[in-house]
Amino acid sequence: MKLMRVGPPGRERPCVMGPDGRVLELSSLTTDIDGAFLEGGGVERVRSALADGLLSEAGPYERVGAPVARPGKIVCIGLNYSDHAEETGAPSPPEPVVFMKAPNTLVGPDDEVLVPRRSVKTDYEVELAVVLGRTARYLSSPEQAADVIAGYAIGRQCQRIGQA
Structure with missing residues (x-):
């Protein structure tokens, strides 16, 4: 599904x-x-x-949008594997690097990704996106974490590395 x-x-x-x-x-x-x-x-x-076969076929459409409307937040983990840290020239961090993205940066799979005008190097990545279906705080086991996962998506991101 x-x-x-x-x-x-x-x-x-x-x-x-x-x-x-x-x-x-x-x-x-x-x-x-x-x-x-x-x-x-x-x-x-x-x-x-x-x-139960209760759903009717959708009419024609030209665009697939973002998978979730109005996400509360987008939490990202940076340098999350050693090869990625190595390719960026950064040391592997002792703990995950956590950063946020604005909710309006979530777009559909074929939508335009805006790159800042003065960007001189842009890093494109494809990531696994985990969609949480409810609030998750202070979970004590992998089973508790699995219980809040609503689904998965492909996430692509691009970020400015330098600017002119």
């Missing part, structure tokens, strides 16, 4: 790609794929509706 948001920027509608590859409408279940949907059992409702 692949949750999707399709349509023009700012007017995406929620859909799901079923096991047969068809894209199906979720508007009967939710207005969007957002924090309230994820935290409120939305993924389970979609699974159930798919199994």
Whole structure:
């Protein structure tokens, strides 16, 4: 099951790609794929509706949008493996390097990624994005962490390394 948001920027509608590859409408279940949907059992409702054959095929669309609408925050881990640290010329950090990205930097897979005008070197990366379905604080086990994961996505990022 692949949750999707399709349509023009700012007017995406929620859909799901079923096991047969068809894209199906979720508007009967939710207005969007957002924090309230994820935290409120939305993924389970979609699974159930798919199994029961209750979803209709989506009409044509030209764009796939960001996977989640209005994320509360985007937390990133930098230099998260030794080869990456080595290729940047940085020493491997003793602890993960944590940084934030603005929620409006989340875009669809074919959307334009804006690069600052004076950028002289831009670093493009593809990452595993983990989508949390509810608040996670002070978790004491891998099992507790797994319980808050709503899904996964491919994340690509680009960041300015230097400027003119």
